[in-house]
Amino acid sequence: MINLILCGGSGTRLWPISRSLMPKQFARLFDGASLFQRTVKTNSRICSAQYIVSNAEQYFLAKDQLEEVGANDVRFLLEPVGRNTAPAIALACLGLDPEDIVLVSPSDHVIRKAEAYEECLRKAEEFAKKGFMVTFGITPTGPETGYGYIEANGEDVKRFVEKPDLETAKKYVASGRFFWNSGIFCFKAATFLDELSTYSPDILTAAKIAFANAKKENKDALVRVDHEDMMNIPSNSIDYAVMEKSAKVKVVPSDIGWSDLGAFDSLYGEFDHDENGNNINAKHLGIGSKNSLVLGGQRQICTIDLDNMLIVDTPDALLVAPLASSQKVKKVVDELKARGSDLPKVPQTVNRPWGTYSVLESSDRYKMKRIVVRPGERLSLQKHLHRSEHWVVVSGTATVTVGDKVFYVRPNESTYIPSGTIHRLQNEGKLPLVIVEVQVGEYTGEDDIIRVQDDYKRS
Amino acid sequence: MINLILCGGSGTRLWPISRSLMPKQFARLFDGASLFQRTVKTNSRICSAQYIVSNAEQYFLAKDQLEEVGANDVRFLLEPVGRNTAPAIALACLGLDPEDIVLVSPSDHVIRKAEAYEECLRKAEEFAKKGFMVTFGITPTGPETGYGYIEANGEDVKRFVEKPDLETAKKYVASGRFFWNSGIFCFKAATFLDELSTYSPDILTAAKIAFANAKKENKDALVRVDHEDMMNIPSNSIDYAVMEKSAKVKVVPSDIGWSDLGAFDSLYGEFDHDENGNNINAKHLGIGSKNSLVLGGQRQICTIDLDNMLIVDTPDALLVAPLASSQKVKKVVDELKARGSDLPKVPQTVNRPWGTYSVLESSDRYKMKRIVVRPGERLSLQKHLHRSEHWVVVSGTATVTVGDKVFYVRPNESTYIPSGTIHRLQNEGKLPLVIVEVQVGEYTGEDDIIRVQDDYKRS
Numbered sequence: 001m002i003n004l005i006l007c008g009g010s011g012t013r014l015w016p017i018s019r020s021l022m023p024k025q026f027a028r029l030f031d032g033a034s035l036f037q038r039t040v041k042t043n044s045r046i047c048s049a050q051y052i053v054s055n056a057e058q059y060f061l062a063k064d065q066l067e068e069v070g071a072n073d074v075r076f077l078l079e080p081v082g083r084n085t086a087p088a089i090a091l092a093c094l095g096l097d098p099e100d101i102v103l104v105s106p107s108d109h110v111i112r113k114a115e116a117y118e119e120c121l122r123k124a125e126e127f128a129k130k131g132f133m134v135t136f137g138i139t140p141t142g143p144e145t146g147y148g149y150i151e152a153n154g155e156d157v158k159r160f161v162e163k164p165d166l167e168t169a170k171k172y173v174a175s176g177r178f179f180w181n182s183g184i185f186c187f188k189a190a191t192f193l194d195e196l197s198t199y200s201p202d203i204l205t206a207a208k209i210a211f212a213n214a215k216k217e218n219k220d221a222l223v224r225v226d227h228e229d230m231m232n233i234p235s236n237s238i239d240y241a242v243m244e245k246s247a248k249v250k251v252v253p254s255d256i257g258w259s260d261l262g263a264f265d266s267l268y269g270e271f272d273h274d275e276n277g278n279n280i281n282a283k284h285l286g287i288g289s290k291n292s293l294v295l296g297g298q299r300q301i302c303t304i305d306l307d308n309m310l311i312v313d314t315p316d317a318l319l320v321a322p323l324a325s326s327q328k329v330k331k332v333v334d335e336l337k338a339r340g341s342d343l344p345k346v347p348q349t350v351n352r353p354w355g356t357y358s359v360l361e362s363s364d365r366y367k368m369k370r371i372v373v374r375p376g377e378r379l380s381l382q383k384h385l386h387r388s389e390h391w392v393v394v395s396g397t398a399t400v401t402v403g404d405k406v407f408y409v410r411p412n413e414s415t416y417i418p419s420g421t422i423h424r425l426q427n428e429g430k431l432p433l434v435i436v437e438v439q440v441g442e443y444t445g446e447d448d449i450i451r452v453q454d455d456y457k458r459s
Numbered sequence: 460m461i462n463l464i465l466c467g468g469s470g471t472r473l474w475p476i477s478r479s480l481m482p483k484q485f486a487r488l489f490d491g492a493s494l495f496q497r498t499v500k501t502n503s504r505i506c507s508a509q510y511i512v513s514n515a516e517q518y519f520l521a522k523d524q525l526e527e528v529g530a531n532d533v534r535f536l537l538e539p540v541g542r543n544t545a546p547a548i549a550l551a552c553l554g555l556d557p558e559d560i561v562l563v564s565p566s567d568h569v570i571r572k573a574e575a576y577e578e579c580l581r582k583a584e585e586f587a588k589k590g591f592m593v594t595f596g597i598t599p600t601g602p603e604t605g606y607g608y609i610e611a612n613g614e615d616v617k618r619f620v621e622k623p624d625l626e627t628a629k630k631y632v633a634s635g636r637f638f639w640n641s642g643i644f645c646f647k648a649a650t651f652l653d654e655l656s657t658y659s660p661d662i663l664t665a666a667k668i669a670f671a672n673a674k675k676e677n678k679d680a681l682v683r684v685d686h687e688d689m690m691n692i693p694s695n696s697i698d699y700a701v702m703e704k705s706a707k708v709k710v711v712p713s714d715i716g717w718s719d720l721g722a723f724d725s726l727y728g729e730f731d732h733d734e735n736g737n738n739i740n741a742k743h744l745g746i747g748s749k750n751s752l753v754l755g756g757q758r759q760i761c762t763i764d765l766d767n768m769l770i771v772d773t774p775d776a777l778l779v780a781p782l783a784s785s786q787k788v789k790k791v792v793d794e795l796k797a798r799g800s801d802l803p804k805v806p807q808t809v810n811r812p813w814g815t816y817s818v819l820e821s822s823d824r825y826k827m828k829r830i831v832v833r834p835g836e837r838l839s840l841q842k843h844l845h846r847s848e849h850w851v852v853v854s855g856t857a858t859v860t861v862g863d864k865v866f867y868v869r870p871n872e873s874t875y876i877p878s879g880t881i882h883r884l885q886n887e888g889k890l891p892l893v894i895v896e897v898q899v900g901e902y903t904g905e906d907d908i909i910r911v912q913d914d915y916k917r918s
Contacts, residue, residue: 016761285798287790296777300802302475302791304780311779318755320770320779321763331746332761339744343759360820360827365870366853368819368827368895390851390873392897394825411824412899414849414875436827438851438895440871 001101001125001186003047004092005039007054007062008082009108012333013263015344016317017295022347024261025108026061030270035261036062036107037069042114046121047103049073051096053088056080056224060353060456064374075220080227085183086241087233090196090207091214095223098190101128104238106183110270112257120254124186127155132250133195134186135243137179139255143169146262148181148239152251160244179251182258185238195248200241206233263326264310268293293323315348315358353456354379355432367444371425373398373433378426380454387441387448389417391425396433399426422452460560460584460645462506463551464498466513466521467541468567471792472722474803475776476754481806483720484567485520489729494720495521495566496528501573505580506562508532510555512547515539515683519812519915523833534679539686544642545700546692549655549666550673554682557649560587563697565642569729571716579713583645586614591709592654593645594702596638598714602628605721607640607698611710619703638710641717644697654707659700665692722785723769727752752782774807774817812915813838814891826903830884832857832892837885839913846900846907848876850884855892858885881911 009023018024025036040050050071054062056078066074077092089104096102103121111117124134135157137150145165149172151158160181164172172178196204210229216222243249259266271279277291278284281301284294289306296313303311310326312319319332333344349358354377360368367387373379373396381401391398391414398409401424402417409415417423419441427433451459468482477483484495499509509530513521515537525533536551548563555561562580570576583593594616596609604624608631610617619640623631631637655663669688675681702708718725730738736750737743740760743753748765755772762770769785771778778791792803808817813836819827826846832838832855840860850857850873857868860883861876868874876882878900886892910918 285791285794287787287794300776300795300800302776302778302795304787304791305784306779309779313777317759317761318772318777319761320765320768325764328746328763332744332763335744335746341759361829366895370820388871392849392899394899412847414873416873436825436897440851440853
């Protein structure tokens, strides 16, 4: 079985932990592990390989996180822009053997009962082999109004229904016939493409063109779809495009401890709690505080007499709200966007193909960054017109190019890059290279960069 | 009239804005102005000169803030350790002309009605000239249990009473004869010393010895009391030591819009509020939040559905609590102290005689600081054994000594100080010198410093 992992996400619902350049599946929520990594691990009990569909911007982020968890046989399909799930799955299936069994899974859900889940996967695989389209129906734990429901008749689907109101949801749950639509699916690649050609042929036609035109690298293990081709595929969900119309759908009732972590209140339950019901966080000192979710790891956080509150502390943004108001985080993000803020988009630590950088202070005439370059990687050969840069190596050894000179800069040594001078930072060593960069100039924006050569094809 | 300003304070009640090295009177709470500066300004309508009693550690902080508000004729008495108000006032009065009229005022109170206050001061001055000890009795605005009360009979004091319980406080307020004890006093220096010799002669005797031994500089405008001498003075408040015993006390009823800002809830009222009752703060985005006090200026703060909440955001510590729990901030500070944290003591921006420094990031092998040196000032001639330093000048021009060389470092230039090397940073210019310092070494603690020469006598 091949695990097709969908890595979309706008990064709004868990803001400021998630940002549009750091959707929640990649945020390291649990002891340094991300939901994406957890998904890969959980599914690799059954799936022999991963096929990642993600935004092109998140390719290196996903690749790094996969390497960390030891996932090796991984293929990527990079979308320049998201067009919902049906086009994403179609493009991926076009790159697979028609007989491959595909497990489509979102990358940002939690599944707590691994063994029950494994059993469900086995059942689904059997159905898929027989040419069915399998959807996983989550046994409801309450009358949730935030999910679509599936009405089942045994293993057959009677109908899909939209998000209900509370009264309807209560009836659904009481009936015992209704399940939450989880967004997890299983089928043969050929079955999906056949059904798509029947019920949404326009998507399939456009997807075939896009796939044919896509740039393929690493023996087809990296597929980059063209922007215009992608925009030509009608945007639609797999539910609307196929599942709700197909006669070949089976449902596997799944009591698997599932959550889509759609808001901070559902995240609360994923942590261990102290005797007061607060999530365990060494940086939180609570006096009389209880039942609260306090996220943040750098500064000291002190609270008094909080109950059912949410605090999300990040280096550049702070969120405080009653846990019960978690659903309104989107409003905050919308308002920030309306004000032209970068905070909905850019996380404080920004991933780059070669490593990461974090802005430590940004002021009128200067900016300070901590830069980490992974072993064997190098930044582009570049120059800036409005800023000079001072680099102090903190650990590792830097191979530095300035103009036509190449030299090493060792820990506790520094070098200077005048504005307008071609330069490059490289880590030829075996350990991460950490440098502190002080930029000085009249303008220190990220877009003041002219790339002359780039290993990652950004020039 | 001479304004004797008492600058004690433990920095706990408005933590994390206040710290023990940054008591609340020096924190820039209001558009960059501190309570200390406000006190000086308010009283200088009447008082021709200031006499500051402060902890020796806060001398340069107080001096800077006085210069900012243009206070010129200022004397200082520096205590190595606080022994409560009676010894502080005694030491100050010993340095004054016996006929001087002294207005004793705390440095961290708010007085909103400047004209009513001025009128009260005129009355007090008259009494003081006639040899009375004047206390200002604040017209109570409610049955506060946090203050001592004064029972008056016209202009005479009937008795001082301790903090009452709520029932008693209600009776006091209803009677119309009771006033809050404000800690503001007015008398001739000679009157105070006479009454002290009558009612607490041990304090006066020890204070005389301490004053005689004290180091006097700048034509007695700067008096530094010796630590042992100070410890020999019995610790007591002016209320206990003199006011409650003297037969020469008069009370001036004062309806002057007074607050001691004893906790964040009383600070709430000092700010302008938006239509939702939140203090105006450009860094706060509230969705449905109301009646809340949100303090902080560097990061974006977003809140949802808060009511009557307190958020205090500083670069190294965050406090969140219901405003009604403001009195419990002390518990937070006590717990942090018990855990060995530096946060109750050290503010993120630390004042030094020559300027300020802020730690921007502190990590295992390095520390980054922003350093601001005031025009005409210089750091000590010093060396470090465990760290090297990289200095990048951002604005201003640095005069740098490294070993036996002295040279200029201009904006966008840098220099390097190897560990063990004697060095000095100086600002000979007319504008502030701003540098970014990257320290690299196995240990970057503040105590790794050997001072060879210091303008501020710290070597």
